[in-house]
Amino acid sequence: MIHWHLECSGCAHRESGDARATVCPTCGQPFLVRYDVAFPSRDALGGRWDMWRYAPVLPIGELETPVSLGEGLTPLHDVPALADQLGVARVWVKDEGLNPTASFKARGMSAAVTRARSNGVAGLVAPTAGNAGAALAAYGAAAGLPVRVYAPRTTPRPILETIAVFGAELELVDGHIGDAGKLARAFASESGYFDVSTLREPYRIEGKKTMGIELAEQLGWRLPTHIVYPTGGGTGLIGMWKVFAEMHEAGWLDPSLPLPRMVVAQAVGCAPIVRAHEAQADHATPWVDPVTYASGLRVPAPLGDRLILRALRESHGDAVAVSEEAIRAATGRLAALTGVDAAPEGGCALAVAESLAAAGRLSESAEVVLFNTGSGASYRT
Secondary structure (H helix, E strand, C coil), X not given: CCCEEEEECCCCCEEECCCCXXXXXXXXXXXXXXXXXXXXXXXXXXXXXXXXXXXXXXXXXXXCCCCCCXXXXXXXXXXXXXXXXXXCCEEEEEEHHHCHHHECHHHHHHHHHHHHHHCCXXXXXXECCCHHHHHHHHHHHHHCCCEEEEEECCCCHHHHHHHHXXXXXXXXXXXXXXXXXXXXXXXXXXXXXXXXXXXXXCHHHHHHCHHHHHHHHXXXXXXXXXXXXXXXXXHHHHHHHXXXXXXXXXXXXXXXXXXXXXXXXXXCCECHHHHHXXXXXCCCCCCCCCCCCCHHHCCXXXXXHHHHHHHHHHHCCEEEXXXXXXXXXXXXXXXXXXXXXXXXXXXXXXXHHHHXXXXXXXXXXXXXXXXXXXXXXXXXX
């Protein structure tokens, strides 16, 4: 069993690992899970065939059973046709749309709901741009905990129907996810429900970091040169960058090889991280009137902005925004070339890779992983 504590990402404040923590009470920044001992060797990985095969490096008690629906172990597709198109050595597509509730959000919610149940919460609440709400509803049902979800009315109808199917209480909101977040926090304060909004609790990152461990294992314990990640709240990118450092320190990766360059993919109608990166800022300012068909990217003020931008600086990464037309076209190309039922967020990742290649910002030796974070079926009515 690995022991952990919580450490503020913005100041020196710490909390114990069993604290029911949200954001830092001192500076308002997110907490990160920090482990009190080094990672064990890779030989400690379990025999499970889901995300929890990585339990030895996740925050879970020795006798604890995770709240699991079989999340993780998603396919990594090698796509030579895309490599030829982009003029690079290799391209893989990591298809997170095959997770329970059809998105990568299952990983984070599995970890977050496991810890919340252990802490004896009365219920769970979160705002959503879509997929997070569906995942929370499913994992709350699996844990036997009541769930309330606040979602913009513009959320794709299939996702809203999924939330309702799992018995969650669904509240539709006029506005964007930031407006939904205000209502969720107010409800948490008055009801005693635990707020599992993006980065308002520290464990969704730990679930999302398993994408990075899994990617390394699928590639024979090495990593690509570039990871193009569709970025709304950014927990997946933050989690992967965190675990790459943890694996490097534990000797799970060849120390002579560089870590990947992290690339943020956003839509021109909501690109707060791209704008901040281009300005070489350490934080992002809220995006006014966010508009994009890719609902998972419609996050105007990500709480993890500093952590995302830090990962870009440390990895010598990049950030690009593309048009709605480019996203739609690339989503179709991605599906037709790979057989992956790509969500528009995945299409955004491909469009950004194409933009980088056209600008000469990917070398011929580049090995690129594109993340498709959800299923295209979630967008079809």
